[in-house]
Amino acid sequence: MKRSIFMLVAALFAVCFVFTSCKDDNEPATIAKVEYGLTLNVPLDVEGGSLQNATAVFTNVLDKTTYTLSNFKEKDGKYNAVLSIPEGTYNIEVKGSLTYKVNNQSLTSEVRATKSNVAVAKSAVEGIPSSTEIALNTYNTADGLVISEIYFSFSKTPEGKDYSDDQYIKIANNSDTLMYADGLAIVQSQFQTNVKNDYKPNVMPQGMTVEDIFVIPGTGKQYPIKPGEEIVIAFNARNHKEFNANSIDLSKANFQFYSSMFIEGVDANGEETETEKQNNNVPVLKHVYGDPDGRVTPNRNGVKAYALVRIEGDVETFKKNYEYKVKYVEAEDPTNFENEENYLMVPNKWVIDAVNLAVKSDHQWNVVAPSLDAGFTYWAEQMNDASSYRKAVLRKKNGTKWIDTNNSTNDFEAAAKPSYFEY
Incomplete structure (x- = not known):
């Protein structure tokens, strides 16, 4: 009987030893x-x-x-x-x-x-x-919006005349979330990439000096842009094929710049023109800074920078706080006359996306900080290049996403076919 009890205890001890040993073998060591x-x-x-x-x-x-x-x-x-x-x-x-x-x-x-x-x-x-x-x-909370296309180079009528009213710009939602265009500003640079003057002070590390600011209207969540979608902002949202067989239909654009020089079909010379009447079905951007007469025509050669901006606070306070006095001598002025102007800068931290445009053979400098755009893109090889009509810059894509490295030389296809045109 004692022998049986002894054997039972020994067996239990052995089982416990086996289980204990197995547990010790499998238990992970504590990470220091x-x-x-x-x-x-x-x-x-x-x-x-x-x-x-x-x-x-x-x-x-x-x-x-x-x-x-x-x-x-x-x-x-x-x-x-x-x-x-x-x-x-x-x-x-x-x-x-x-x-x-x-x-x-x-x-x-x-x-x-x-x-x-x-x-x-x-x-x-x-x-x-x-x-x-x-x-x-x-x-910026609007990071993810990018300029995906710029077409400012003009088309030609069948008679060979310049036609400028069919210019447009596209903005894309390059994020994975729903974004809103309401309140987004589109700005044009004051400085030109083909004219490098010595501006003092040089505020470029802090801000982008601008000539014009247009703001998309809206209540805050009135104009959504879904991930992967683009919106079109026409210079004049008309069906331009009605006036130029070589042009395009922009009557269904999302917005239009629509300069006040076009109101009631009157051009810059005060002459009536049917082609420049307003399409009342397309919302008009607010021109909050620039020529008070609104006479804005993007340069057909592409010698300025364009950017998307979220202005913080009200526009009037912004204009008051960020105006600065600049002195400069024009690069080719033999008299070295010192000019003095009041300019407006947009803080770089408000800039969502920026694109330097230039004439390839006449590029002298970039007019925004390298942190915004370290390169440039173009549609004209040289100034007033006859081959640049109906040419655009198109942001490249990698799969479903637009490429955005803050270097337009790498990010854009230069001298590209505008997406609206059928060749």
């Missing part, structure tokens, strides 16, 4: 936590910026566990924080807001940045944690 630092750098084109409400989320690539870091402290213009986190590989996403000044006006922009596959491990130096740096970028 380490101190890891993160440094945030404000955008290079921002002076005196103050970062607020910054939050960094570390996501483990393997198990998707997240760790949040928010106690950033400023030192020597950089923002630093340290967290305790298991060793591993992480994707980091940072969001926050940045307050700074442009033209002595205080601005606040959202900032964000990402960094992928960051290896987090124990530091080799005792007392100094391993770390990584991330450069922040400002962004």
Whole structure:
């Protein structure tokens, strides 16, 4: 009897030992936590910026566990924080807001940045944690809208005359979310890419100097743009085939610039013209800045920059706060006469997308900051190029998305066939 009890106890002990051993073999080792630092750098084109409400989320690539870091402290213009986190590989996403000044006006922009596959491990130096740096970028809530096509080059009538009223521009929603055109501004640069003067002060690192501003009307959510869709803004939303057999039908455009020089069919010389009457079925953009008579015709050679902008606050306050005095000598003036003008700039942080246009053989400089557009595109090889009629610039696509690297040389097909024309 005692022998049986002994054998039973021994068997139970053996079973327990086996199970215990199996459990120990399969149980994962505890991953050591380490101190890891993160440094945030404000955008290079921002002076005196103050970062607020910054939050960094570390996501483990393997198990998707997240760790949040928010106690950033400023030192020597950089923002630093340290967290305790298991060793591993992480994707980091940072969001926050940045307050700074442009033209002595205080601005606040959202900032964000990402960094992928960051290896987090124990530091080799005792007392100094391993770390990584991330450069922040400002962004606009309308990021995702891009200029997808510009056609300003004129067509020809069967009689060989220039026809300019069929110009248009297209704007696309390059995001995955529904966006709204309401309140979006389309601006034309003051400076030309074929004339480089020495402007003082040079505000380009802070803002885009503009000649004209047009704003899309709306109540805020009146004009949706679905992901992957485009809207068309015609210079004059008419069926131009009625007046020029070589032209196009823009009567179903979403909006029109419609310069006031066309009101009641009167041209710039005061002569009545049927072709320039308004299509009352298409909403008209508000011309909030520029020639008070509204006499705006985009240059057919394409020597200016165009941009999409979200103006913060009311337009009148904006115009008051961002007007600046500039002095310059025209590049080819032998007398070196110093001109003095009052210009208006749009803060770069308000710019959603910008495109430098130029004549290929006469390009002297880009008229927006490289952070907005580091290149240029064109439809004319040379000034008044006869082969440039009915030519446009078209943003390239990669699958279902438009290419947007902030470099128009790479992003656009130059001297392309306009999408509205049938050849």
